[in-house]
Amino acid sequence: MKQMKHLIAKTIGIQLPSPGTLPPVPYQVQESIQEEGYTRQLLTYDSGSDSVPAYLLLPDVLSDNPAILIHHQHNREHHLGKDEVCGLAGNPLQAFGPALAKRGFVVLAPDSVCFANRRRNLQEPAPLPEGFDFWQHYNEMCYRLIRGECLMKKVLEDARNGITLLYSLPYVCPGRIGTMGHSYGGNTALFLSALDDRVLFCCASGCACTYENRMQNNVGIEIAGVIPGIHGRYDIDDLVCCIAPRRLLLVSAEEDKYSMDAPCIVEKAGHAYAKWGAGQNLYHKRYPGGHAMTQERFDDIIEWLATYA
Numbered sequence: 001m002k003q004m005k006h007l008i009a010k011t012i013g014i015q016l017p018s019p020g021t022l023p024p025v026p027y028q029v030q031e032s033i034q035e036e037g038y039t040r041q042l043l044t045y046d047s048g049s050d051s052v053p054a055y056l057l058l059p060d061v062l063s064d065n066p067a068i069l070i071h072h073q074h075n076r077e078h079h080l081g082k083d084e085v086c087g088l089a090g091n092p093l094q095a096f097g098p099a100l101a102k103r104g105f106v107v108l109a110p111d112s113v114c115f116a117n118r119r120r121n122l123q124e125p126a127p128l129p130e131g132f133d134f135w136q137h138y139n140e141m142c143y144r145l146i147r148g149e150c151l152m153k154k155v156l157e158d159a160r161n162g163i164t165l166l167y168s169l170p171y172v173c174p175g176r177i178g179t180m181g182h183s184y185g186g187n188t189a190l191f192l193s194a195l196d197d198r199v200l201f202c203c204a205s206g207c208a209c210t211y212e213n214r215m216q217n218n219v220g221i222e223i224a225g226v227i228p229g230i231h232g233r234y235d236i237d238d239l240v241c242c243i244a245p246r247r248l249l250l251v252s253a254e255e256d257k258y259s260m261d262a263p264c265i266v267e268k269a270g271h272a273y274a275k276w277g278a279g280q281n282l283y284h285k286r287y288p289g290g291h292a293m294t295q296e297r298f299d300d301i302i303e304w305l306a307t308y309a
Contacts, residue, residue, distance in 0.1 A: 001272060005242050008234050009195050012227055013153045017160055017196055025165045029056075038101035040086065045110075047161040048154075053117040054110035054162070055086045057101035066176035066309040067106040067166040069159065069192075069199075070096055071185030072115065074222060078133035081116025082109045085185075093293040094182065096302070103306045106172050108162050112188070113154055113224075114140055141223045151224045152191065159192045163199060175200065176309050178247075180301070182206050182293055183258060184222050186251075194242035201309055202243060203301055205251035206291050208262035210235045219257045240269035245278030247308050249285065251301060256291040 009016050027045035041056040059065060072085045073094060080090040086109050087095030097107045111118045114137040121132075141151045159179070166177050178201035181189040186207035193202040211231050214221055240248065250266060252259035266284045273282045283304065287297055 001242050001244065004234070004238060005195060008230075008238065008242065011230050011234065012156065012191075012195075013149055014156055014195070017164075017198070022164050024168050025161045027165055035098065036102075038098065045161060045165050047158045050118075050158070052110045052158050052161070053082065054108055055082050055097065057086065057097050057105075057107035057109070059101050059104050059106065061104070062106075062171035064173045065104055065106045065171055066178070067108070067169070067172040068100060068177070068305065068309070069162045069166060069179040070100075070107060070109045071159070071179065071181035071188040071192075072109065072112065073182045074184035076134070078115050078119060078137065081111040081118070083116060085109045091293065093295060093298050096180065096298075099298075099302050100305060103302065105305070105309070106166065106169065108166055110158065110162055112184075113137075113151065113158070137223055141226055145226075145228070150227050152227050155188055155224045156191055156195065159188060160196055163192070163196060167198065178202055178305070178309055180204070180305065182251075183291065184224070187222060187225060190236065190239050190243075193246070193248065194239040197246075199246070201247040201305070203249040203251065203305060205293070205297065205301065206253070206256055206259050208236060208240075208250045208252050208259045208265050209257070210237065210261055210265065213261040217257065217260065219260070237265045237268040240265055240282070241272035244269070244272040245276035245281055247281045247283070249283040249301070249304050249308075251285050251287070251297055253287045253289045253291065255289060258291055262286065 027043050029041050029043045031042045033040045039058045044051045070085045084090035084094045086097040097109050101107050179189045180203040182205040186204035189204045193199045252262035273279045
């Protein structure tokens with residue numbers, strides 16, 4: 001699997017991180033607000049030439065805590081970003097951050113490229129003129145493609161720097177750092193976990209669908225997932241193989257076109273976990289219904305993370 005990781009990373013245009021050589025990630029805290037059971041800090045951290053806005057949720061008790069990097073969903077709501085997963089806006093069933101902070105997790109929730117405070121010409125945290133958010137995001141992909149790069153490279157660089165930041169916090173246990181996300185966020189979590197061995201557990205919801213299945217069934221591919229040359233060589237089941245033997249929870253639904261062939265992905269990737277003698281670390285929970293998060297799924301994800309982190 002090590003060779004496959006290197007080849008997938010090469011296709012995306014990144015190098016696999018070497019923990020002993022990664023420089024610290026500078027960050028600046030801009031404000032700190034006490035909430036019930038945790039403190040929410042607004043900060044920015046350095047990522048290449050960018051400054052990434054993020055929330056850091058700190059439990060009231062800080063001592064050898066587990067930590068998690070949460071990636072927000074897309075849902076055509078570019079104005080939400082990190083606010084949604086921290087319970088400040090949007091769907092309460094996306095507010096994983098506060099629920100996990102109250103269970104003792106240190107939570108880092110950044111804005112992805114073109115979301116919330118990383119949108120160009122941002123005037124206020126509300127939707128910009130109709131269509132602007134989409135075309136801005138689309139252009140970010142196009143500009144990189146004509147330079148011979150892809151947007152996933154930038155998304156993963158930002159995420160890896162988020163993991164590095166968590167590793168640097170003195171109250172975080174280095175052996176208990178993971179990631180999660182739903183939909184677009186889940187896809188980011190899968191790619192990050194496959195290509196960064198520092199991520200020791202992962203929950204990916206509403207995203208386990210191969211490129212092949214999407215193309216056969218006319219299902220859209222999220223902009224960051226447009227990676228030239230990946231089809232025919234690697235697919236989502238290969239990412240899951242690369243995560244073995246670390247713990248992974250895939251959440252899918254029977255009527256969700258974005259996790260349509262999750263059972264096949266789990267079956268194909270099962271051999272990689274079996275080779276490690278870690279079949280028990282690959283979990284798949286399939287629910288009735290569609291793509292949207294439900295209370296049952298939300299509760300099950302929180303419980304799984306609290307149990308296995």
